Amino acid sequence: MEQTISVSVNGRQYERSVEPRLLLSDFLRHEIGLSGTHVGCEHGVCGACTVLMDSAAVRSCLLFAVQANGRDVTTVEGLDGGHEELHPIQHGFWEKHGLQCGFCTPGILMTLVPFLEENPDPTEDEIREVLSGNICRCTGYQKIVEAVQLSARLIKEKPA
C-alpha cells in the first residue's frame, strides 16, 4: 500500500506517494530526479550512495524512503548551497585530482562533510580511516587523501 511522505531534500520539500519498499537511494534518483547519488552495490558495502540525513552520513541504499518522512536529506547536489560556487571539498577534489571516473565521488564528498566539521585538522590516518567506508576502484586513494588535506585547509581559509 502506498504511503504519502514529505521529505526535505537540499532545502526543498518533496511530497510523493511511495511504496514502503522503495529505497531512499531510488527515491532520490528516480522519484525526484537527483541522480548525483550513485548506487554501486545496494548492500551497504561500497559507500557510493552516502547522503546526509539530519546531518549524519548514512547509506541511502539501506534506508526506505518512508523512513525519511519528515526528515532533512542532503545530497551532493546540495553541496554548493544553491550557489554557483564549488564547496571547498569539491574544490579540493578538483584541484588535487581526487577522482577519475567519479562514480565513488558523491558518496565520498558526503562522508567528508560531517567528518571535516568534526575534525578540522585530520591526520592522514584519520582520513584513511573515514575513507574505509567508501570504495574507489580508480584512484588508489592517494589523490583522495591529498584532496581531503587540501579541503581541510580550504574550509579553514574560507571567509565565514
Next chain:
Amino acid sequence: MKPAAFEYHAPRTVEETLALLWNYGEDGKLLAGGQSLVPTMNFRLTQPTALIDLNGIDELFFLREEDDELRCGAMTRQRAVERSDLVKRIVPLLHETMPHIAHTQIRNRGTIGGSLAHADPTAELPALAIALDASMYVRSFTDARWIAARDYYVGLFTTSMEPEEMLLEVAIPGLPAGSGWAFEEVARQKGNYAMCGAAAVVDLAEGGSIGHVSLVFLGVGEAPVEAERAATLLVGEKPTAAAIRAASDAAAKLDIDPVGDIHAGPAFRRHLAGVLAERVLTKACARAAGYEG
C-alpha cells in the same frame, strides 16, 4: 526496487510493537538500524510479510548508569555508544571496541540491539557481551525475562529469543577498578567483518595472581566462543609471559574448532586465535596491574 513488497508498521511504543509481533510471529521482522537486515532484503534472502520499524520508539534510545551497570536501550545507535563518555568511563572495553564495527556511516544507523540480536558469528558485540557478562532484557506480549549473554547465543545467527520476543535493553556490569581488558581483531580491510577477534577481561587477586579471566573469540565458531580451558589454566597463576603463552596455545588448540571459508581457512583462523589471545591477555593483565592506561 529490489526488496519484495511488505506491510510497513511504525509503532511509537513497545506495547504496540509487542502486539504486532504477537500477531505476525515468524512473518514479522523488526527493523532497527537496517544495516544487516536491509542488505538481506535487497538480495531477497529475507522477505518478511511485515516490517516493524523501531526507529520511532523513543523509549528504546537510552544510555544510563544504574547499580554500577551500563544500561543501554536496544535502539541506541552504535555511534552514540562510541562517543559516550559514560561508556568510556564505566565500560572502557566497549568504548575501545566500537570503532572496529563497520564504518562511521554504518554506525550512524546501526544499533546495539540490532547487532546483539542479529548474532553474526563474526560480530564484535556478541563476543563482548559474553566477555563482559552482560544480560539481555527480552519481552513478548505476555512475558518478560532477562537472559545472560552466555545463554542468549545458541548458534549461527540464532539466539534463544522466540519470534514473538524482542530485545529491549542490555545491562553490562561496569568494569571494577583493578580489572584489565583488551580487544583485538584481524580483518582484511578496516571495517570489514573480522576473520578472528578476541576480547579479554582479567581481575587480579591479592598478591597479583589472576583471580578471574574471561577470554572470548569471534569468527571461530557458529557463535562467540569462550575459551574455558585457557581460563582454567590461568586462574591462580601469576600473569607471566610464559603462563599467558601456554594459555593462548591451549585456547587455540583446545577451546576452538574453526571451520574455513573464502576469507580464511581453519588453520589460519586457529593461528590468529592464538596470536590474538596472547596479545589481549598480555594487555589486559598489564592494565589490571596498573602498568598501562
